Amino acid sequence: MDSKFNLAVVVDDDPDIALAARLALRDQFARIVSLQSPAELLKLLDQESPDAILLDLNFERGATDGREGLDYLNRIMAKDPDSAVVIITAHGAVSIAVDALKRGASDFVAKPWSNERLAATVRSAASLRRSRVDARVERGRASELAPSGETPLLGKTDAMQRVRTLIERAAPTDANVLILGENGTGKEIVAREIHRLSRRSAHPMVSIDLGATSESLFESELFGHVKGAFTGAAGERIGRLKAADKSTLFLDEIGNLPLHLQPKLLTALEQRQVVPVGANRPVAIDVRIVAATNASGDTLADETRFRQDLLFRLNTIEIHLPPLRERREDIPLLLDHYFGIYARKYDRPERQMPPTVRDILAKHDWPGNVRALRHAAERAVIMADGVNYRIEDFPLPSRPGASAVPIATESLNLDQLEKQMIERALRMHHFNISLAATELGLSRGALYRRMEKHGL
Structure with a gap:
């Protein structure tokens, strides 16, 4: 999950206020639009x-x-009930702000x-919106990548059949599930499938x-907080555990x-039960946990890195996703x-795959697994111009021991070099994302963005 949000909108007729807000939020949003x-x-x-x-x-x-703004707030929420609206108010207008809440x-x-x-x-509000729409967005993504009504876990090998069997057995229960696998193997898809087939x-x-949640915000994100619990806690905030009440909470990158x-x-x-930050009373929760990590079993078994009692809580059922x-x-x-999906999406003709290219x-190792293969297929559909797909349509990096088309080491293409360095650090x-990010001098979030950019 990318740690930087896409779009924030500032609505204020005072250009100085709008500018101040843009400057304060510019590191958290890719785009900020000001409206009067x-x-x-x-x-x-x-x-x-x-x-x-x-x-x-x-x-x-x-x-x-504040009547005009409250009226428009009603209309905003009617258009999109999941909108994350943070009200700008003056000191002494708390009653108006409460009405807005x-x-x-x-x-x-x-x-x-x-x-x-x-x-x-604003970050907290955007995070809450992300959690609210997460299921809808993920279901839409799954429907794009899989035939209607069928599991998105494609594959006929014995390894994938075992994964499907475990999902079918585990999903109808309330048992916690731990999904293990390298990046790009489909851990989120498995989590969605478990939830889809569950009673929740x-x-x-x-x-x-x-892995992308800072330590300082961990408790607030997971447990929530009450107004005044810490600097910036201007109002009560529900945590992810409570937001998932009667449902499933997917803890991605639990190993980090x-x-x-x-x-x-x-x-x-x-x-x-959870106790929101700053609160005195616990709040009951009814949550099923599905966790995932790219950490190895040996890493999780190391008591200096992961509590074994927590591991036992999480891995009632353990599903291992094989690398591609x-x-x-x-x-x-x-x-x-x-090929079929992206040919329809981009209105491209169907092409044949010669046996040599196939x-x-x-034989390629696909270090980014299914995610990397999907990216390569999308690029090939867009770039191919002949009757058949050619190996040149697939930019496969040179890897020791792998059968792939080599990339000239003297290339000065920055994107190409960046991709190669990221792959090298990952191998x-x-x-391990944390260690690779440290090796490259990047934050985890920055490394995730670059991996997504290069289809890794």
């Missing part, structure tokens, strides 16, 4: 779905009652604000990437959860599947 009136926002919502909206309540000259706003900030408080409030499927699955934070998660799972290099017989099936692709550290 909420009417413009309603038009934008017909075209885009912002991750967060920062909305002033007064636009008419001399207005202080009752109407669906996620939080509020008072002018003048500190940049740190504004950033934390009527409720949306909630997910959180623990710091050792000193693991007891807090263990306590919540054992007692089936261990089920090469599935590669032609996967390629044909993705053999080379089947050096057996695809």
